[in-house]
Amino acid sequence: MLDSLSNSLKDALKKLAGKTVIDRVAVDELVKDLQRALLSADVNVKLVMELSKAIRTRSLEEQPPKGMGIREHVLRIVYQELVRLIWASTDVKLEPxxxxxxxxxxxxxxxxxxxxxxxxxxxxxxxxxxxxxxxxxxxxxxxxxxxxxxxxxxxxxxxxxxxxxxxxxxxxxxxxxxxxxxxxxxxxxxxxxxxxxxxxxxxxxxxxxxxxxxxxxxxxxxxxxxxxxxxxxxxxxxxxxxxxxxxxxxxxxxxxxxxxxxxxxxxxxxxxxxxxxxxxxxxxxxxLGMGDLRALVERAEEAIRADDVDVNAMMKGKFTLRDMYKQLEALNKMGPLKQIMSMLPLGNMELPEGVYDVTSTKMVRYRIIMDSMTSPELDDPSLINSSRMQRIAHGAGATLDEVRELLKYYKMMQRTLKGLRGSGGKFNMQRLMKRFSGMQ
Ligand SMILES: Nc1nc2c(ncn2[C@@H]2O[C@H](COP(=O)(O)OP(=O)(O)OP(=O)(O)O)[C@@H](O)[C@H]2O)c(=O)[nH]1
Ligand SMILES: [Mg+2]
Missing domain, CATH: 3.40.50.300 (P-loop containing nucleotide triphosphate hydrolases)
Structure with a gap:
């Protein structure tokens, strides 16, 4: 019934992506899309008008909570207004x-x-x-x-x-x-x-x-x-x-x-x-066709609490194996990444394919391999030449291929981060996690 709502809402919210200040035109457009979708889903006209008025006013007047993007801010309001609408007391008493x-x-x-x-x-x-x-x-x-x-x-x-x-x-x-x-x-x-x-x-x-x-x-x-x-x-x-x-x-x-x-x-x-x-x-x-938002928010909050990655250092160009591990750890707490992305209604981020492949079993292996690295190696993995690689593999009881894989993964993440710095671009786990935590 509201299939189209989910899509047009996504489209409308996309227009708000990356905006740092509330954009009146974009909000108006979103509200119009929302109205169109609700009306075509047979929701009563008066109700649609009331809803969209509340969403518009709140989107324009309320300041987004710290760390929350405009898009998440608006989505949250849409969500809250709908919840408010149906959240009357529906106590079922167990009495005569x-x-x-x-x-x-x-x-x-x-x-x-x-x-x-x-x-x-x-x-x-x-x-x-x-x-x-x-x-x-x-x-x-x-x-x-x-x-x-x-x-x-x-x-x-x-x-x-x-x-x-x-x-x-x-x-x-x-x-x-x-x-x-x-x-x-x-x-x-x-x-x-x-x-x-x-x-x-x-x-x-x-x-x-x-x-x-x-x-x-x-x-x-x-x-x-x-x-x-x-x-x-x-x-x-x-x-x-x-x-x-x-x-x-x-x-x-x-x-x-x-x-x-x-x-x-x-x-x-x-x-x-x-x-x-x-x-x-x-x-x-x-x-809204959005999967389980509440579960998503809760898992994200847990992950954020569990970890604080030094984003500033990373953004300045320093991204060590330790950073990578911390990020993976945080993400793992949130559950399989692919599942999380599918729960996210607005994911227009393009993640490199390989990012999905890190399972918790692999995380354990990575941890063991990293434990047999020296501190300088962890801070600067470019030091790791083939003889060091052999030493690490031996110390960790791992194969050379496993060590190579870990380093390859690290390089992929590092490249992605570089791309992000260069283009204001697409992929940042920290930002990704912030997005999650903001959507409540
Ligand atoms: N799939 C599904 N079918 C349902 C559900 N509730 C009712 N039905 C079916 O809907 C049909 C109509 O259900 P009834 O309970 O007879 O409806 P009613 O309101 O009593 O109908 P009248 O007595 O004629 O006014 C039946 O075939 C039910 O099996 C439901 O939650 N899911
Ligand atoms: Mg009946």
Missing amino acids: QTILMAGLQGSGKTTTTAKLARYFQKKGLKVGVICADTFRPGAYDQLSTLCEKINVPCFGNPGEKDALKITREGLGVYTDLEVLIVDTQGRHALETNLIQEIIQLNKLTKATHRWLVVDAALGQQASEQARRFHEAIGIDGVIITKMDGTAKGGGSLSAVAETKSGIVFIGSGETIEDLERFDPDGFISRL
């Missing part, structure tokens, strides 16, 4: 409660009713469900079959046409249960009957929660639907279903904004166990 399920036809109410029953049952609560859907043929059978599987009582009456009557009876029978979930009818469109019925069901059940079930693939209609249900019964939580499909849930953002509630659960499959508590970071990352 009645939950009324709302949503249009096929959104996943019945399936989710059973999933929720399972969720509360696993938490040790006594659960029962009521089938108040008298519209869909076989509604009771569908729900009771699901409930049988998990041993949850299901109240209903396939012969009865009055949903209120069934619910009243159900409430009377299930007085000793702690959590009651009421499944309701769905219609293709928002019909007055449907709305009237759910208003009455809400009054009758005195529902603790009224959760709106929304299909992740729902587009613009999500907003209107959410508004109508919200006006009728006061929706206090949204459940997005079918997140296991290709849809990224863009429409649900509108539903959440419209009801000023939060996302409570995510449905991620057809079986009863496929229900997850909502994780805003993961959701936003997916929405």
